[in-house]
Amino acid sequence: MKRLMLLLSAALAASVAVPASATDNTRAEERLRGCLSAGSINHPHTELLAAIVAVRALCGVEIKRVRTERVTRARKGLVGRQAERAERQAIRNLNDEIAVAIANFTGLRG
Numbered sequence: 001m002k003r004l005m006l007l008l009s010a011a012l013a014a015s016v017a018v019p020a021s022a023t024d025n026t027r028a029e030e031r032l033r034g035c036l037s038a039g040s041i042n043h044p045h046t047e048l049l050a051a052i053v054a055v056r057a058l059c060g061v062e063i064k065r066v067r068t069e070r071v072t073r074a075r076k077g078l079v080g081r082q083a084e085r086a087e088r089q090a091i092r093n094l095n096d097e098i099a100v101a102i103a104n105f106t107g108l109r110g
Helices: 002-016 024-041 048-058 060-075 080-106
Strands: none
Touching: 024 048, 024 060, 024 080, 048 060, 048 080, 060 080
16 A cells, blocks of 8 residues: 555656646656656566556556657648558557666566
């Protein structure tokens, strides 16, 4: 229970630490980073894949918000297959960034 409270307080602190003048996109990215950091620090896993699955589950709302924003930017001005390719690439890039961040925060290697 104490670990959960620490995790929640760290995530809350990360979400409020962003200045009010920051854009919505910057806030979403910062909240995601704060959640990934807090979740990674308090992970009970010894394997990277397990830590990634657990932290992604914890940060699902933040991941979805950032993914939506990135996909919107990636698809802007594109249609058809180009838009679909851009969307897949944006999601792939975000997933890679999340995995690298969790690896860095936990110190685990795959």
